[in-house]
Amino acid sequence: MAEGDKPLLIKRYASRRLYNTETSDYVTLDDIAKFIRAGREVQIVDLKSGDDLTRQYLLQIIAEHESKGESVLPITVLNDLVRSYTTNAQSVVPQFLAASFEMLREGQSKMMENFGAMPNPMAGVPGFEAMQRQQEAFLKSMMGGWTGGTTGPAPDDAADGDDDKDAELKKIKQQLAELQSKLSKM
Incomplete structure (x- = not known):
């Protein structure tokens, strides 16, 4: 190895x-x-x-x-994580989080591929290549913490009929979507 x-x-x-x-x-x-x-x-x-x-x-x-004010996790997500330690959803949350971060990593890879493959009409402008390298370095540094593997596939929502678990999972998915939206605006 x-x-x-x-x-x-x-x-x-x-x-x-x-x-x-x-x-x-x-x-x-x-x-x-x-x-x-x-x-x-x-x-x-x-x-x-x-x-x-x-x-x-x-x-x-x-x-x-x-x-230190470098907040990434919204209070609602932190509250849900604390709740997950005291509910039956504990078994669902780790798999869901792992699958969600895997989606973010895949999205990051595709974004970086598309960023490099896009033809740019500004390419002939002096200093453009240096600026493009700086942008790529910025994106890599912003997304650099999301590397590595995942612990497994996302859980099957339909497999569990428990309304509390479904509602909690739906809330977590909504919060993840909000987080992804914020990240895409960066």
């Missing part, structure tokens, strides 16, 4: 410091976020117990970005 294919192993010491095993130096949460934005998978484990702490640290990175 090539080095880029396996996750970057970060070890957490008893002092809570995070150690990058590839570069043999300590890293911060910001460093880990940069690795992920660059497309690298990261695995964070406790040195002593061997417990996988990746999910905990990824949630912490998201929480820090949200608290």
